[in-house]
């Protein structure tokens with residue numbers, strides 16, 4: 378099915394200081410097409426007073442009253458008819474300058490893509506491909522994580538334990554899959570993953586923010602752990618493939634019911650719940666320093682705010 382989508386292209390000045398309307402025309406069609414391939418037409422877009430107020434409240438930065446945008450058709454999210462907005466935002470960190478292209482599907486609350494237009498693509502921006510967000514993550518992106526971690530807050534610890542388990546597990550699981558293909562997987566490879574699930578399982582009873590579902594969540598972790606134990610036992614046998622498939626089948630079921638709950642809880646706890654904390658929501662990139670990641674994250678967030686303001 379061919380989707381008719383609206384693409385808007387907006388150029389704004391370094392968001393850490395202020396918007397500069399004079400740069401609005403500086404974005405080329407070619408740059409826009411590298412974020413989402415599309416036919417483009419130039420239009421003017423006026424932000425409402427309330428949209429500007431919302432933006433100012435969330436970022437402390439003035440949004441422009443009028444912006445030059447480019448409209449086109451594109452298929453970014455691939456999951457239904459929705460508007461997509463592409464922003465090209467000049468960003469700066471240290472002495473460096475770059476332009477970030479951000480494609481947002483406001484209806485689906487999804488970042489379609491983020492890409493540095495004038496530099497090598499980096500891992501950090503790639504992670505915004507199809508990245509979901511909610512209102513809370515746009516309006517309240519960053520709490521004081523260090524202070525929170527010092528507090529003896531069991532719920533926060535439960536959130537972090539699950540997050541940590543998931544992140545590390547994915548890396549270990551990929552390595553395991555490669556080793557299995559090569560016929561070289563060992564019990565220890567599986568055990569490392571099992572341990573992550575055991576750690577998460579220990580923390581699960583503290584996930585009180587799940588309300589009546591805390592127990593179910595713990596049981597799902599336990600079920601996945603049992604599948605891993607089966608894999609462990611069979612790692613050198615013909616049954617290993619099926620056991621691994623069973624474990625990997627556990628992902629979807631749990632994510633459907635719990636990803637949103639964790640994201641909301643993290644937002645409420647001030648931990649950041651979207652795509653803004655490079656050290657928490659997304660993996661860092663060795664090619665970028667913290668200031669660069671921060672600049673990118675801020676610009677992506679501004680794009681989401683503006684997209685939701687139209």
Ligand code: HEC
Nearest residue numbers: 540543544547597598601624625627628631635636639640
């Ligand atoms: C018991 C439930 C459960 C199971 C089973 C589960 N997950 Fe998760 N997973 C979660 C929750 C909850 C989150 C959200 C954590 C958060 O956002 O803080 C998550 C997040 C993730 C993330 C995102 C991590 C990040 O950096 O934001 C990845 C990747 C992931 N899971 C992969 C997997 C894979 C692969 C499997 C199957 C092998 C799996 N998960 C099985 C509950 C589960």
